[in-house]
Amino acid sequence: MDGRRFFLITILLAGSWFYGLAQQKPQYTQYVLNQYILNPALTGIENYVDVKCSYRRQWQGLEGAPVTSYFTIQGPLNKKDERLTATSYPMDGENPRGRYYWENYEATKPHHGIGLQVINDRTGAINQFSAYATYAYHIGISPRTSLALGFGAGLINSSLDASGLDFGSGAPSDPVLGGGSKLHSLHPDFTAGIYLYSGDYFAGISAQQLIPQKDPFGTAVSAGNGGGAGSGGTGGSASAPNFFATAGYRFLLDEDWNLIPSVLVKKVAPTPVSFDINAKLQYRYLCWIGASYRRGDGFAAMAGLNISNTVNVGYSYDYTTSGLNSVSYGSHEITIGLLLGNKFGDWCPKNVW
Numbered sequence: 001m002d003g004r005r006f007f008l009i010t011i012l013l014a015g016s017w018f019y020g021l022a023q024q025k026p027q028y029t030q031y032v033l034n035q036y037i038l039n040p041a042l043t044g045i046e047n048y049v050d051v052k053c054s055y056r057r058q059w060q061g062l063e064g065a066p067v068t069s070y071f072t073i074q075g076p077l078n079k080k081d082e083r084l085t086a087t088s089y090p091m092d093g094e095n096p097r098g099r100y101y102w103e104n105y106e107a108t109k110p111h112h113g114i115g116l117q118v119i120n121d122r123t124g125a126i127n128q129f130s131a132y133a134t135y136a137y138h139i140g141i142s143p144r145t146s147l148a149l150g151f152g153a154g155l156i157n158s159s160l161d162a163s164g165l166d167f168g169s170g171a172p173s174d175p176v177l178g179g180g181s182k183l184h185s186l187h188p189d190f191t192a193g194i195y196l197y198s199g200d201y202f203a204g205i206s207a208q209q210l211i212p213q214k215d216p217f218g219t220a221v222s223a224g225n226g227g228g229a230g231s232g233g234t235g236g237s238a239s240a241p242n243f244f245a246t247a248g249y250r251f252l253l254d255e256d257w258n259l260i261p262s263v264l265v266k267k268v269a270p271t272p273v274s275f276d277i278n279a280k281l282q283y284r285y286l287c288w289i290g291a292s293y294r295r296g297d298g299f300a301a302m303a304g305l306n307i308s309n310t311v312n313v314g315y316s317y318d319y320t321t322s323g324l325n326s327v328s329y330g331s332h333e334i335t336i337g338l339l340l341g342n343k344f345g346d347w348c349p350k351n352v353w
Contacts, residue, residue: 044113
């Protein structure tokens with residue numbers, strides 16, 4: 001292994017260790033398409049069963065960079081909304097998400113929702129697999145505004161593959177990893193959230209990783225990274241609660257165009273508060289483009305297409321402005337959605353846009 005490659009992998013491992021100590025949860029760009037991945041209160045928010053599959057490759061070209069994939073499925077129980085038109089197909093020239101639709105938007109009827117999240121996140125030699133069952137209750141609190149409360153409970157399996165660690169020639173290694181073993185740690189986790197939504201705006205607060213856990217691989221990883229403060233060998237916690245706050249507003253520009261600016265604020269101790277600023281421009285119910293700015297990290301461009309009232313797809317490209325842009329080609333993320341049991345024939349969401 002040449003010196004430059006070894007240096008990059010060492011920096012990446014150190015970065016992934018810091019990521020494990022502070023940020024914890026995977027990073028997404030297209031959470032604007034699936035806020036459920038951040039907030040369990042969105043469980044069952046629409047009239048159909050919403051399925052999402054996503055794949056994200058971060059810092060393309062950098063060996064050992066994060067790769068994240070997830071599968072989510074969530075839907076309502078006994079939701080009793082009524083359609084506004086006699087047929088699920090719009091009249092010629094009519095936009096089913098146009099001015100008339102939003103002027104007649106009504107708050108949801110009281111109902112429950114259930115869902116499942118399955119997430120796999122790999123960074124270098126560290127892999128984290130998690131699965132959560134979620135529940136939410138939705139109720140209208142005014143003619144146009146609804147409130148949802150939700151929570152999720154699940155398990156996180158963390159693993160460390162010793163064969164993915166290179167201590168360098170002559171460097172001391174942890175005796176636990178001498179045989180190239182694979183370490184595992186399984187622990188419970190809990191998430192919770194609240195979500196306020198209407199035909200014009202949304203706002204939510206959520207928390208993930210509410211059950212702190214000690215670092216299971218402190219000795220091994222600190223050896224691979226050259227030691228350092230915060231390793232589990234010092235008794236530090238490997239996980240801290242992740243807090244998210246989201247808000248957005250829908251501007252109806254004309255009969256065919258909607259503009260939705262939004263913001264995401266994140267806090268994970270002991271790191272500073274970070275935020276994303278997003279803008280999404282949607283044409284009718286068919287397609288959209290968007291842009292995002294992530295403080296201290298970079299920019300992203302997004303686009304999506306509703307192929308039918310059953311299938312939709314979104315893609316995003318992130319350009320980092322940090323020092324990593326000299327060794328990576330940016331980050332790619334693709335999300336595919338399925339609308340199952342879509343009895344009203346909706347091409348786009350009513351409550352999450």
